[in-house]
Each structure stands twice: as structure tokens, then as C-alpha cells.
Amino acid sequence: MAAVIRQAFVGVGANLGDRWAAIRTALESLRKTAAIAALEPSAIYETAPVGVTDQPVFLNLVIGVETTLTPEELLEALLARERAAGRNREKETRWGPRTLDLDLLLFENETRQEPRLTLPHPRLWDRAFVLAPLKELLERSARFQHPAWQELRTRLAKTAIPPDGLQLWTPPKE
Numbered sequence: 001m002a003a004v005i006r007q008a009f010v011g012v013g014a015n016l017g018d019r020w021a022a023i024r025t026a027l028e029s030l031r032k033t034a035a036i037a038a039l040e041p042s043a044i045y046e047t048a049p050v051g052v053t054d055q056p057v058f059l060n061l062v063i064g065v066e067t068t069l070t071p072e073e074l075l076e077a078l079l080a081r082e083r084a085a086g087r088n089r090e091k092e093t094r095w096g097p098r099t100l101d102l103d104l105l106l107f108e109n110e111t112r113q114e115p116r117l118t119l120p121h122p123r124l125w126d127r128a129f130v131l132a133p134l135k136e137l138l139e140r141s142a143r144f145q146h147p148a149w150q151e152l153r154t155r156l157a158k159t160a161i162p163p164d165g166l167q168l169w170t171p172p173k174e
């Protein structure tokens, strides 16, 4: 039986070391995963730090993912890429600098209330660095037609996203 392909959005952030190298490596590795059928990135933004503000600026983007994985399996795949990027949670402060942060934002209409996985991501609607790329991707791409995304488009259209501290960023030419 063919496995059902479902869609999810993942928030990507990095503000230590070679930020773009860490992000690009993780995206390439996720693309090679057999259970990930497609991966579509938003534009990339350079963003002022939120929460702990005394830390380097971030690169942020959102990726739309098509996958046969469950939400729990997709989270595992994301956490494995964070570890591969050298992330060490023991040495980190909450909301502090990190080499790579991959947050599962939304997985169609799935909800979870576990410490290990909360869905939708609890801080999604507070964060312009997530909402701006998510909105851009949903407006541009015809791929995301699930009813959950139609509702999301409507809600995003009604939400003020403060542009302060967000700047489009272009990756260097290879």
C-alpha cells in the first residue's frame, strides 16, 4: 500500500558560526531522506534576536515539507540534523545562541501537548521571524492546498507582522 504523503512546516534558525553552511547542509540531508518527498524553502531573512537580545543576528527561514513520516518521526529527523550541526543543548541557554534550530511548526491539523512535541508550535504566532517567511511561502507556492493551509492563509492575512528587525538575505553564490 502506498504510504500517505502529508505536509508540514518547519522553522529554521541559526546564529552561530557559518550560519548558511549549517542550514544548507541540514536542508541537503533532509532532501536525501527517502521518507521526505519534497522540501520547499521560503525566502531567507536576517533577523534581530528575540527573547535573549544580547546575541548575534539570526538567519531564519521556513521550509514546507512533504513526508510519509509521522509528526514524531519528523521531529526525530529534525533533532538528528541539529545534533549533526554540532548543537549541544547542555551548553546552551534557553533562547540563546545556537548553530541550528529546527522547530516543527505545523503538521496539517495534528495537535500534540507533550513536552517532547507540542503542535502547533506554541510560540508560532508570537514570532515575526517565523510568520513572515511562512506567509511568503504560502502566498507564492501552489503546493500547499490542504484545508489546514487555507485556514492558515486566512489567519495570516489578518495578522499584523511587524517588519522591524527582519531583512531579506541572499545566500552567497556557490
Ligand code: A4P
Residues within 6 Å of the ligand: 012, 013, 014, 047, 048, 049, 050, 051, 052, 058, 060, 075, 089, 093, 094, 095, 096, 101, 102, 103, 104, 105, 114, 115, 116, 117, 118, 119, 120, 121, 122, 123, 129
Ligand atoms: N519540542 C516540543 N515541541 C516541539 C516542536 N513543535 N518543534 C521539544 C521542535 N521541538 C519541540 O527544543 C527543546 C525541546 O522542545 C526539544 O527537545 C523538543 O523535543 P530546543 O530547540 O532545545 O529549545 P529551544 O529552541 O532552545 O527553545 P525554544 O523555546 O523552542 O526556543 P525557540 O522558541 O525555538 O526560540 N530570535 C530570532 N531572531 N530567530 C530565532 O530563530 N530563536 C530562538 C529560540 C530565540 N530567539 C530567536 C530565534
Ligand code: MG
Residues within 6 Å of the ligand: 101, 102, 103
Ligand atoms: Mg527548537
